[in-house]
Amino acid sequence: MWKLSIGRLDDWTMVIGCDWPRTCSVAGGTINFSRSRVHAQMTALLSTFMSSLCADNITRQLEELTLLKCSLLHGEELSFIPPSNDSERWQTLLDAYPGEPSHSSHLGYPESAAKVQVKSSGIPLRFEVQIPSDYGAPGTVAAWSEEPAAMVAVRGDQISRADQERWQRVVRECAAEVVDSEYPVYELMSSLLLRLHEAETTLTSMTEQEDMSISSPNPAHSESIYHALLTSHHLVSPSKRRNLQSWSSQLSISGFAKVGYPGIIYCEGLQRNVEEFVANIKAMQWLALKVRFVEPLPSGGVVGGPAEDKDRKRWTEFEKVGEVVQEMKKLRRDNYVVEMGIGSAGT
Template sequence: MSDQEPSRLETELELLEAMYPDQTSYSTKSREFRFSDATASLTLRLPETYPEAGLPDVISATDAAKTDVRNQGRSAVKELGLVDGEEALDAIIAAFQQVLESNATQQSAQLSSAKHNTSGATHHEDKTVIIWLHHLLNTNKRKLALSPPPSSPPVSGLTKPGYPGILIFSGPLSVVNEHVNTLKAQNWQAFQVRYEEDEMWHFAHGVGVREVETMAEVVKGIQAEEQGKKQKEEFLKAVGIK
C-alpha cells in the first residue's frame, strides 16, 4: 500500500463514523468493515489496495429479521456502477439501506394483504410517509411526485425540491405504497423513508399534493387542525432538525 492509502481510508472511515454514530466499525487485521442499522447488518471486506484500487466485497448482509440479503446487497452494489479507485463505502451503505427499506415495504404490503384476505374487511387503512432525498431537481421527478394515483379519499401531501428534497404523502395505505414504490423506482442518489405510520395527516392547503419552496413552508403546511402540533414534531424529528 502507498503512503496515501491509509490516509484516504482513515478519512473515509472518520466521515462514516460522523454520519452514522456507533453504527460502523473496522478491523485493520481482517480488513472487514461493518455497518449496523438496528438489528440489520452489513459486512464488507476491503481489498489491500482499497481505495486506490479494487472495490469492497459484500461478505455478509442481513435484514432486521436476520434474513440473508447478501445476494440482494451484491446486486444493489453492482447497479451502482462504482468507479475503481474512488471511495465507495458511503454509496454501498446507502444501497444496503434501500434494500432494507424495499424489503420492509414489501413485507408490510404482504402483511396488510394477508390481514385483508383473512378478515374480509372493506374499510381502507391510512398511511403517512416522510421521505428524505439527497436532492430533488429533475422536473419529471417533481411532476411525478405531485401526481399520485387517483383514490378516494385522495392522497395529499407536500413536496419540497432542492437540497435536500422532501416528500410527504398521506392517504389510503395501498395507494401511498404504490406512489412511493413508483417514485423509488426512479434513479436517486439517496431515497430514505424517514417516517412511516398508519395514520392520516391533514394539511393547511387541504387535499392533493402541493409543492412548496422552503423547509419553513413545509412546516407551516403540516400545521393543520388539532394534530398540527404533533405532525410538526414528527416531521422535525424525521428530518433530523429536532
C-alpha cells in the same frame, strides 16, 4: 562506488549510493556505513518510512468510515468485525478520529486490515466490507472503486441462497454507480442501505395487507384515507431518501419520491399516519419546501384502496417528472400534479 536498493514501496524505491565505508546522505537523514551499524540504521529508517505510510493510509480510511458513520440513520449500525483484538483497535481509532492515529490509542496500529459490517435493526441481512490495508495510498481508492463488489459480501442468518445471490447482484449494480467516486466505500454503502430499506418496505407491505384482510374484514369500521403532495427545490440526500423509506414502512404509507431537481413527494395512508409523515418531512432541512396539500381522498377511500392499487409497491422512487405524471395517471389522480404546474396532461 556501490548501490543498495531496499525493496519497493508502491512507487518509491530507496536507493543509497556511497563509497564504503564512508557516510552518505539519504532522504530522512545521514547513515554511517560502518559494517556494524548498517543493519540497525537501515532498519530504523525503513521502519520510520513505513510508519509514515501506514499513518497516512489509516487516516484516509478513518476519514471515509467517519463519513459513513455520521450518515447512518436511527437503527443503522457500523461495527468492526474481528479477528483477534484488531476490531477493538479500529473502533478506538475511529472513536478518536480526527486525532492522529499514532496518538489515538495505546493499542498501536491494527495488524490486520479493516473489516466492517453495516446493518439495520429489524432486517435479517447485513453487508460486510473488506477494506484493503493500503486503501488510501495513491491510486488505491481509484482501483477499489473500479471493482468494489469483490470487497462486499452479503450475510444473513435466515436468507436463502437465492436471496443472497440476488443481493450480490444488487451490490454489483450499486458498485457500477460509484466508479470514479472520491469516496467509493461511503457511496456504495449509502446506496445499499437505501435498497435495503426498499426491500424492508415491500416485505412490511405484504405482511400488513395479510393482517388487514384478517383483522379488518368490515370496511365500515376502516379509517379514512388521506393523501399529501410536497415539493422542494431538490431531493438528493441519501439520508433523506432513506428516511422516507423508513417512515413509509413504519407508518404504512404508500407513495413515491421524485429525486433530483425538483424534489416531489406524494403519499397516502391513514389520516394520522399521513399527518405524522408530513410532519417528519417538515422537521428536516429543505430548500423551498412546500406542502401543496394534506387532505382526504375525494373518493373517501378506505384502508386497502382500490383493487388496482393492491399490487402497487409501497414506496418507490422516480427520476423524471414524466414518470410522476404517469404514476398519477395510473391512480387517476394526475390532475393533482398537473394543476400544480408539475408536468403536463400530455406527458
